[in-house]
Amino acid sequence: MALLELCDIRVEGLSAPRLQSINLTLHSGQLVGVIGANGAGKSSLLKTIAGLLTPATGHVAIDQQPMQQMSARQKAEVMAYLPQREQPQWDVSVIELIKIGLLQHRLSRSEQQLRIDQVVTECDLVDLSARALSTLSGGEQQRALLARALVGQPKLLLCDEPTSALDINHQLHTMQLLQQRSGQGQLVLCCLHDLPLAARFCDQLVLLNEGKLIDVGAPAKVLSDANLAQVFGIKAQWFCEDSGVAWLPQPL
């Protein structure tokens, strides 16, 4: 059964629609990469699913339930959203930030502590947990914000460029973590600019261009020569091993 359904979504922009004619059905237990050039509509798609942008037409359903009919608590229980950029409003500590991710969840104190300890370890925050957010580097803040999104173990996890500020070790670790979460049954949807990373870790890719859905499917299918040329204006040589994927991109 589909966890997420988008039906004929259109989101208006200033001079052109940010999203148009988007139809998409995704199932639980998948890590899905959203790819496309700057301005393609990736963040707009995640914001629409998160309920932060209201479509002019169409609807979003999560677990068969139209999102417009869901209360704030229901939404918080079922999904978490990691924005592309977030300037934390309060200079809380890492632990206090992570606890915000549990506010709408009814859990015992011991279960809360278990979940917090788990994400602190998973996001490599053990030595940073008492630090105020303002004292962290950009990548450390990104890991703290990811921990806040992970801690509620939502059915639907929306991550907008979760690896953009991370060093290579933390990029790999974060993608493995997201893959692990999808393996446990969550649907993880994440915007990525790093196409080899997307090809290596994602079960499916969603390719957007100028607000339209161009292709959906396995990375090998979506990262075709024709799609790379049309959307990014590049050609690429790919090197695929069991241990990973690399590429040599060139402008057309």
Ligand SMILES: Nc1ncnc2c1ncn2[C@@H]1O[C@H](COP(=O)(O)OP(=O)(O)OP(=O)(O)O)[C@@H](O)[C@H]1O
């Ligand atoms: N607040 C806004 N109001 C109007 N238009 C917007 C707004 N934010 C973004 N847009 C426009 O919507 C389109 C899609 O933007 P979006 O941020 O979704 O792209 P993106 O694929 O996430 O890009 P990037 O890779 O640069 O993050 C772009 O044309 C952008 O200029």
